[in-house]
Amino acid sequence: MPAVTKVCCSASRCYLRHSLWLTCSSSPTHPVGAGYVGGPTCAVIALKCPHIKVTIVDLNQSRIDAWNSPDYNLPIYEPGLEDVVRQARGRNLFFTTDIDGSIQEADLIFVSVNTPTKKSGVGAGFAADLNYVESATRRIAKVATSNKIVVEKSTVPCRTAESMRTILEANSKPNCRFDILSNPEFLAEGTAISDLLKPDRVLIGSLQTPEGAMASSALVEIYTNWVPKECILTVGLWSSELSKLAANAMLAQRISSVNALSAICEATGANIDEVAHAVGYDSRIGPKFLRASVGFGGSCFQKDILNLVYLSESLHLPEVAEYWKQVVVMNEYQKRRFSKTVVDTLFKTITGKRIAVLGFAFKADTGDTRESAAITLVRDFLLENARVSIFDPQVEHTQIWTDLSEALPQVPLHNLQKQVDIASSALDCCKNAEAVVIATEWREFRDIDWEAVYRGMNKPAFVFDGRLLVDAQKLRSIGFKVTVIGRGERF
Numbered sequence: 001m002p003a004v005t006k007v008c009c010s011a012s013r014c015y016l017r018h019s020l021w022l023t024c025s026s027s028p029t030h031p032v033g034a035g036y037v038g039g040p041t042c043a044v045i046a047l048k049c050p051h052i053k054v055t056i057v058d059l060n061q062s063r064i065d066a067w068n069s070p071d072y073n074l075p076i077y078e079p080g081l082e083d084v085v086r087q088a089r090g091r092n093l094f095f096t097t098d099i100d101g102s103i104q105e106a107d108l109i110f111v112s113v114n115t116p117t118k119k120s121g122v123g124a125g126f127a128a129d130l131n132y133v134e135s136a137t138r139r140i141a142k143v144a145t146s147n148k149i150v151v152e153k154s155t156v157p158c159r160t161a162e163s164m165r166t167i168l169e170a171n172s173k174p175n176c177r178f179d180i181l182s183n184p185e186f187l188a189e190g191t192a193i194s195d196l197l198k199p200d201r202v203l204i205g206s207l208q209t210p211e212g213a214m215a216s217s218a219l220v221e222i223y224t225n226w227v228p229k230e231c232i233l234t235v236g237l238w239s240s241e242l243s244k245l246a247a248n249a250m251l252a253q254r255i256s257s258v259n260a261l262s263a264i265c266e267a268t269g270a271n272i273d274e275v276a277h278a279v280g281y282d283s284r285i286g287p288k289f290l291r292a293s294v295g296f297g298g299s300c301f302q303k304d305i306l307n308l309v310y311l312s313e314s315l316h317l318p319e320v321a322e323y324w325k326q327v328v329v330m331n332e333y334q335k336r337r338f339s340k341t342v343v344d345t346l347f348k349t350i351t352g353k354r355i356a357v358l359g360f361a362f363k364a365d366t367g368d369t370r371e372s373a374a375i376t377l378v379r380d381f382l383l384e385n386a387r388v389s390i391f392d393p394q395v396e397h398t399q400i401w402t403d404l405s406e407a408l409p410q411v412p413l414h415n416l417q418k419q420v421d422i423a424s425s426a427l428d429c430c431k432n433a434e435a436v437v438i439a440t441e442w443r444e445f446r447d448i449d450w451e452a453v454y455r456g457m458n459k460p461a462f463v464f465d466g467r468l469l470v471d472a473q474k475l476r477s478i479g480f481k482v483t484v485i486g487r488g489e490r491f
Helices: 038-048 061-067 081-088 099-105 131-143 160-171 192-197 210-223 237-268 272-280 301-314 318-345 373-383 397-407 413-419 426-430 443-447 450-456 472-478
Strands: 005-009 012-016 023-026 052-057 093-096 108-111 148-152 178-182 202-206 232-236 354-358 387-391 420-422 435-438 462-465 481-484
Touching: 038 052, 038 081, 038 093, 038 192, 052 061, 052 099, 061 093, 081 192, 099 131, 108 131, 108 210, 131 148, 131 160, 148 160, 148 210, 160 178, 160 237, 178 210, 178 237, 202 210, 202 237, 210 232, 232 237, 237 272, 237 301, 237 318, 301 318, 318 373, 318 435, 318 462, 318 481, 354 373, 354 426, 373 387, 373 397, 387 426, 397 413, 397 420, 413 420, 426 450, 450 472, 472 481
Parallel strands: 005 023, 005 052, 052 093, 108 148, 148 178, 202 232, 354 387, 354 435, 387 420, 435 462, 462 481
Antiparallel strands: 005 012, 012 023, 012 108, 178 202
């Protein structure tokens, strides 16, 4: 009988074993491993490797209970995830809170912890906070009693693996060896399952030593269960760490570039859709990430660019740092510019006016609100003394209140709740509003009954499309006054 391979996963650390135990675990304050990265990743490993037992570990009991819920009310929303979990859970996919036991069982351990931008101290506002990485590494060293391969899954600054290795070796038990790999994720929320099933590439970085090559081969063997070998790239450890930062920085750069052009389009009467379409036809450029919007969000782009800025400054490359910083500067400008357009169009004041904000997630097909442009827009509207109604089909109400409280820390929650209400539907959200602001590109916002929306709004009724989502001419024929980002025409 062949040996049963085991994989175990949680929300701040991820540990993978080859007769194989994979664990992903998470910090109690910000679960990541059994969240947007670890959950889908480990579920797909279980699906594609039925000979591997996958156990997802998290410190948060309620989160594990959600993963185990009989009705599959999973703790995160990701298209296709429930189907994968339904196929594998109870067969070779399991969920638990036993972190130390999982570390001991593991041979190969993924570290998938939150690495937020530092809020204080050296590098505040730019550098990554590696506290969770260090805590996870120390936990592994404390608990492990046998050789382990430790894999960075988190997005980290270049040469973080060197620090991890120093901690592991300084605290390891006798005859306990650790090898370090880098295996950054390249998932996009909303398409994470398809990204995992058919990745453009899997990147594995290792030290260029015989031991490093052996460790890399162990991880390659897992992925080759479903990923073509030509799509698995093995590189040096530092190149792998930097490649993730570089990829996100260049994607964000494209968004800021097209958003900068959208401002020119509005000033000249050009149409950003037509400009982006023409530019994207150039095979050297391509069409992806050339869609203008109110600004990028999510947990990665801004954090990784700021990390790259800090790295450049630390390496005494100020011109390089300034170059990448402008990507974030343009993103913030786009959000400010859009909120100002709303105020200016509504006769230069929105005091006491009701603004309906459709969408609060940073993009469609996710419930994630981290760095969402909607947060900035709502904050700006509230500072102009508007009344705001919000609807998003996936974001929890508690998350909206948390985000707004963080955006406006000087305003008590009970005062926010006097200015803001969270609607149960798009139609309810728009009722008695002076303006509708589309902040997230949910498909249902394009297809709602806009005639019913118009009937329920105050007149003149305005629509501000920050996602190039609606048919502006159709809405104008109903009676709306429509402003679309990146288009010179008005009303």
